[in-house]
Amino acid sequence: MTELRGVGIGLGVAQGPVARMAEPLPAPDDGPSGLSGAEETARVREAVAAVARELEQRGAQAGGAAQDVLEAQAMMAEDPSLEAEIDTRIGAGRTAEFAVYDAFATFRDTLTAMGGYLGERAADLDDVAQRVIARLRGVPAPGVPDPGYPFVLVAKDLAPADTALLDLDKVLALVTTEGGPTSHTAILAREKSIVAVVGAVSATGLVEGEMVIVDAAAGVVTTEPSAEELERARNRAADRASAAAAPITPGALGDxxxxxxxxxxxxxxxxxxxxxxxxxxxxxxxxxxxxxxxxxxxxxxxxxxxxxxxxxxxxxxxxxxxxxxxxxxxxxxxxxxxxxxxxxxxxxxxxxxxxxxxxxxxxxxxxxxxxxxxxxxxxxxxxxxxxxxxxxxxxxxxxxxxxxxxxxxxxxxxxxxxxxxxxxxxxxxxxxxxxxxxxxxxxxxxxxxxxxxxxxxxxxxxxxxxxxxxxxxxxxxxxxxxxxxxxxxxxxxxxxxxxxxxxxxxxxxxxxxxxxxxxxxxxxxxxxxxxxxxxxxxxxxxxxxxxxxxxx
Structure with missing residues (x-):
């Protein structure tokens, strides 16, 4: 048994087998483009607009705080400063894919250096870039896996577009290796009452199918739990579910x-x-x-x-x-x-x-x-x-x-x-x-x-x-x-x-x-x-x- 520590979001506990988020798309080559600058620019404009509209549609479907987050991401995708940076790289003869990758990476590094709330927006930029590059390549963007059974989702960080529409019948809990209490993963997990531990750096070692307990109240992910520990976690989850389902009464102490x-x-x-x-x-x-x-x-x-x-x-x-x-x-x-x-x-x-x-x-x-x-x-x-x-x-x-x-x-x-x-x-x-x-x-x-x-x-x-x-x-x-x-x-x-x-x-x-x-x-x-x-x-x-x- 090993305990991996992070920041717990919410107060729940869940258990299940690990399913890892797909790895990001590989970085584009920094080679010259075989297309004209105008053609590459047109490709970028179409891809960015398509991604922005998809984010807005996901937001409208999710509603609540998720809609605000995804609409902000859509605006981020079409930010004029980013557009100018992409155009500069295309003007230097680069492909649309590399121009998007490099321009977004520059902005991401700037936000990361700021730390705190703005630093945690860097993951949002990465997600937008991945979606635009996937569109340019004509391949699906990396997303939430579907192993065919309920699972604990483990990822570097989870994009708002994915968090907003998680199937809570399948995703038992979230574990991320990055992010903090003000990351969008944390914000949306809190709103949806998803059991989550973020910033668990050691979770990089979790493997597909491994059984874990995710204890948000303690901010701990337990690997290789014993049968007794699994039973105790099940009882805690059942007690919490009973409390949530109990008739609502005015807040009061026991006396x-x-x-x-x-x-x-x-x-x-x-x-x-x-x-x-x-x-x-x-x-x-x-x-x-x-x-x-x-x-x-x-x-x-x-x-x-x-x-x-x-x-x-x-x-x-x-x-x-x-x-x-x-x-x-x-x-x-x-x-x-x-x-x-x-x-x-x-x-x-x-x-x-x-x-x-x-x-x-x-x-x-x-x-x-x-x-x-x-x-x-x-x-x-x-x-x-x-x-x-x-x-x-x-x-x-x-x-x-x-x-x-x-x-x-x-x-x-x-x-x-x-x-x-x-x-x-x-x-x-x-x-x-x-x-x-x-x-x-x-x-x-x-x-x-x-x-x-x-x-x-x-x-x-x-x-x-x-x-x-x-x-x-x-x-x-x-x-x-x-x-x-x-x-x-x-x-x-x-x-x-x-x-x-x-x-x-x-x-x-x-x-x-x-x-x-x-x-x-x-x-x-x-x-x-x-x-x-x-x-x-x-x-x-x-x-x-x-x-x-x-x-x-």
Whole structure:
């Protein structure tokens, strides 16, 4: 038995024989073309257009986040800068195949060097190039194998076009040797609830037909498992399936302490699935989708329409909307187009909105109008609040527009440490664990070289969360969690023990967290939290919490 470690996506476990993704097409020869430049250019234009349309069609068939990803890939295929690079190589006498291969490779290397989110888009470029070259050669593009039985798919990385349309009756789990938690494989696996472990470098040694266990919760792929291990994995999978199929009840601890379980959403269209999966409301609605694809801010009318659609899906339930969080990895030309050496520490969140206050006022106008037209319980919060003064500013301006419940996101250590003062004015606090971890440990969440620091189990992060929980209890104000940490079933218990009064997560994680909370009382949760706090690092905190949970 061998354990191969990577990054687990989701919380499930699966087992089955390995089937490996086909190897990429061989690189084209760097020889002169026997065709004219015009003929080669025409071949490229046809192939690129055909691939782009195929990606769009796959996206329309898949829907959801997959559609967004594949439409972005189609735009990538037809990028004018890439077209110019291809034309330059054809002009130098190269074949269309080599021109595509070399131009895409140059762009891929540039993205890889950037690291983080952009670095993980390099695999998307490789996939587009492979598809265009296959079209030029008149051969099928490498795709998902079909051995004739259910299998664990092992690949270097999985292209979005393949992930989007996986047959989940055949693909039991995914294992990739590259990629990380923000790769498109991870994003789409999370959305589809596919058991996946990404970035498992040692998985290159897995062979066709080999039996493995893929444990996403632990981030481990086990080779040559014993019969006992296979049985244990089957029981875990069955227990998880039972929990998912159980009647949906409000989130609560085993002693009846209510812990509302809410959904993180990026578009109104996600509301239907969230409700079906048991979301009791929305703990984080990201409004960036309205802004990121636009050259100018959307109108009040456009915003009101989207917010009304969202609120109408949750009559009588809490819906927490975050006003625009731009800057850092989400720059907007009409909000802040100035170059910043370190945008994560620059003009982002509430700072950027104060610098362009008309955008904030229009957003609050649209939210107030949508609130008046629906029966949801609207809460509105500001991102990246760092000071008491910023809290006072946002709450005051929100009140001007009739927003009844105005709060702040706690994403930087200063606001956590000042939570007892911030919650004098704010109606609630919502902790964004992704950014709070980034700023606490000084580790850019988009930089692969420091990814190991991006762990919300770290006791320094947990201490800051406790500060906010204590402040909420003192002032009688709600404290929610809306970062990825809330989707970890055991960490969810710890967060409640630290004072969180609600948890918000991707809808697919709701069933696991609901089942986990029911195993413990509030006193148990506090005991488990204290065990984690006493540790010196993230791994030790996780182990200490597991040990404490086993005793309760």
């Amino acid at each position: 009846g302490t209510p812990v509302p379980l809410l959904a993180n959403l990026g578009k109104p269209e996600g509301a239907v699935e969230a409700v079906a999966l048991g979301a009791e409301g929305v703990g984080l609605f990201r409004t960036e989708f309205l802004f990121l694809s636009a050259n100018q801010a959307p109108t009040v009318e456009q915003q009101r329409e989207s917010y009304t659609q969202l609120l109408a899906a949750f009559p009588g339930k809490k819906v927490v909307v975050r006003v625009l969080d731009a800057g850092a990895d989400k720059p907007l030309a009409f909000l802040n187009d100035a170059h910043e050496e370190n945008p994560a520490l620059g003009l982002r969140g509430i700072r950027a909105l104060r610098a362009s206050e008309d955008i904030l006022r229009e957003q609050l106008t649209a939210l107030a109008e949508a609130d008046a037209a629906t029966d949801a319980d609207l809460w509105v919060m500001a991102p990246m609040v760092a000071t008491v003064e910023e809290t006072e500013y946002f709450v005051a301006i929100a009140r001007d527009y009739g927003i009844k419940t105005a709060g702040v996101m706690v994403e930087v250590p200063s606001s956590a440490l000042l939570a007892d003062r911030i919650l004098v004015d704010a109606d609630f606090a919502s902790i964004g664990t992704n950014d709070l971890t980034q700023y606490t440990l000084a580790a850019d969440r988009l930089l692969g070289s420091v990814a190991a620091f991006q762990d919300p189990w770290h006791p320094a992060v947990l201490r800051l969360i406790r500060e906010v929980g204590d402040a909420g209890r003192i002032h009688g104000k709600p404290v929610g969690i809306c970062g990825e940490a809330a989707a970890d079933p055991l960490l969810a218990v710890v967060l409640v023990g630290l004072g969180a009064t609600s948890l918000s997560m991707a809808p697919t994680a709701l069933a696991d967290v609901r089942a986990s909370l029911l195993l413990y009382s509030l006193d148990d949760a506090r005991t488990i939290a204290e065990a984690a706090l006493a540790a010196n690092d993230a791994a030790s905190a996780r182990d200490a919490a597991r040990a404490a949970a086993a005793r309760e």
